[in-house]
Amino acid sequence: MQLVLQIIANGLLIGGLYALLAVGLTLIFGVLRVVNFAHAEFMMLGMYGAYWLWALYGLDPYLSVFLVTPVIFLLGVAVDRLIVRRSIGKPDVTVVFATLGLSIFLQNAALTLWRADIRSVSTFATGSVFVVGGVRLSVAMTVSFAVALLFALALWIFLTRTMYGKGIQAVAQNRRAAALMGIDVKRAYMITYSVAVAAAGAMGVLVAPIFTIFPRVGQTQIVTIFVIVVLGGLGSVPGAVIAALLVGIIRSGAGFLFGTAWGELAYFAVFLLVLIVRPQGLFGRRGAEVYGG
Amino acid sequence: MKVGIRRVMFFALIVAFVITGGHLFAGGAAEPAPAEEVGITTLRVGALFPQTGGMAFGGSNALQGTQIAVDLFNETNPHGITVELFDADAPDPATGTTGVRQLITQQNVDVVMGTFSSAVASATAPAAERLNVLYVETTAWAEGITRNTSNVLRTTISSGSLGAAAADFILTGLAEELGVAEADMRVALVFTDDEFGTSIADAAVGRIDDSPARLVVRESYPAATTSDLSSVLLRIQQERPHAVIHIAQVPDGVLFWRQAQQLGVDMPAVVGVGGGYGQEDFARPLGTNSDGIFNVVPPTSGSINVESLTPEAQNLLSELQSRVEARGWTQGPYTDWGFMGTWVFLNEIVPNAASTSIEDMMAAAANVNVDALDSITGFGFEFAGVDHENSGQNLRAIPVVQQWQDQRLRVTYPRDLAVADFINVPLPPWEERTQPIRQ
Secondary structure: HHHHHHHHHHHHHHHHHHHHHHHHHHHHHHHHOOOOOOHHHHHHEEEEHHHHHHHHHHHOOHHHHHHHHHHHHHHHHHHHHHHHHHHHHOOOOHHHHHHHHEEEEEHHHHHHHHOOOOOOOOOOOOOOOOEEEEEEEHHHHHHHHHHHHHHHHHHHHHHHHHHHHHHHHHHHHHHHHHHOOOOOHHHHHHHHHHHHHHHHHHHHHHHOOOEEEEHHHHOOOOOHHHHHHHHHHOOOOOHHHHHHHHHHHHHHHHHHHHHHHHHHHHHHHHHHHHHHHHOOOOOOOOOOOEEOO | EEEEEHHHHHHHHHHHHHHHOOOOOOOOOOOOOOOOOOOOOOEEEEEOOOOOOHHHHHHHHHHHHHHHHHHHHHHOOOOOOOOEEEEEEEEHHHHHHHHHHHHHHHHHHHEEEEEEOOOHHHHHHHHHHOOOOOOEEEEOOOOHHHHOOOOOEOOOOHHHHHHHHHHHHHHHHHHHHOOOHHOOOOEEEEEEEEEHHHHOOOOHHHHHHHHEEEEEEEEEEOOOOOOOOOOHHHHHHHHHHOEEEEEEEEEHHHHHHHHHHHHOOOOEEEEEEHHHHHOHHHHHHHHHHOOEEEEEOOOOOOOOOOOHHHHHHHHHHHHHHHHHHEEEOOOOHHHHHHHHHEEEEEEEHHHHHHOHHHHHHHHHHOOOOOHHHHHOOOEEEEEEOOOOOOOOOOOOOOOOOEEEEEEEEEEEEOHHHOOOOOOOOOOHHHHHHHHHHHH
């Protein structure tokens, strides 16, 4: 029984990491209708931010997250103005290749600036665990998990309980109608994109004590994150969280029972099954992927 | 305007697969070109290594070793041969294949040297063969590179010998040190599912299957997309092997150990094979927890007793070190292997070849006889003939077992080559260890 609980705990914790990325990505889909290929690169930048502040100034990632996240937010503002906003409304391939190009640019910028050296951050959290009922929980993973859930909850409250959040939802539903109602659409885009990539950056900082850091580290996650976003339903924040946790548990459980390679296969099988039975994803609205306005 | 975001999503997923999964198909038809018959007064060498992307660090180290060997050869060579070096980037098989074609058809190189990456070399060596050009592999280990090819000379080790050496060590030296009979040994095998990992794993499995020992865990995973190895660690915890063979790169190697610590998975001995366990980037984040971990690799100047080398080899090593330092580079294992492989090729094969044709180069290679003590890497050079199943393979590239001790690699097995005794056999349980140290 303890082994089963450990497998579930491992799955939930790794799912929490996926969730923080997936929530931002699904938000960008939902509001901007943009496939943000560069999303995981903002996580990579967050990891490098954590590394340099730790290596140069000894700053723990749990403190540097408060410095790095606003910087990534501002970077998101710049990217929105320079790239994303200009691609909205253009043909599909323009949108795809704008963010794909940004992804490649950021990877190569990191490679040029910081070389391909594999870097790592070691803090008190790196090897620390706490034990609950015989189940070992990594401190670093648990903190990331908690932050992911809190972020998703805060975002959901913001979108559903505040006027500004409802305005963003209105933009997601129909940009032109929202504009006619007096909502500043460009501002909604800017805030959505920047908050989403800042969350990815924050995740990068928080996982720095766990994973090694190199320019292509984002690519280790991006396929899984895309699967989660579609599985949860495009634009659905709760869907992204639940799908992330589900993928984490499936991967962990199937990986233990049948082998790590089968863990990957298992969640893809579930993904395909869900798409056949429920094409809009677990929590997506039918037609949500069609952009009106 | 109605825009089909779902279509975009599926397109996006497909593109993401392509980005992260690498290129499955490389190579293609090419016009065969006749070998250039020259009396070798000038040799045009193409250097094909990853200089960008995830393998840039090791690839650049190997390229730097080659560059220094060429510079040194041109400055000192007594044979009246001038070597011109042209380099091309090979971050993945498709780009590498394009690179090898450009080197041969546009730069007119006589020989291509590479490659650091086994996946890249598996595509680029056949591409060179189709253009009838010799391929000298200094740093990639996959067994298949020298199988069914006629144009490859490999100066370094093959993965098959690595896997067999890892298993041999576990069943003999390690079993003895652990006080476990070979028949009672339980072994776990964890490896990356690329060609490099599977070829080493297959060789290890072959050796274990021929012994009375038992393989209790056999797990593979995709190194490029793995962010969680907890399930394989829990299986190891369940099966309680005496030794684990882990074939890994640096990121997954570090992740394996960090998660082992988090989950409290105790392993009496772990033998790493491959690029990951042999690099400082692996040991640094683990701190003192790396002490006692084994690594099976070809030896390097950093892991052997260099005072046992001949004075000529010691001078050569000093020259390499001073040039690396002068250029502000870092000397790593791949620098050594890239340098020494190139040095032997230029000094022992090229001057003795009638022309740059594959046949003449192979004929000259058949007469190479370099003793281990004449080499800065600690292994000698003798190439398998054309009738050998691994024709062109350096038969004297024999791996040694190193162990991390005070975050430095030291040769500990075989005993006659060892520069240090074993430590931490068996590895201490996590409860008895200190927390990881900072850099």
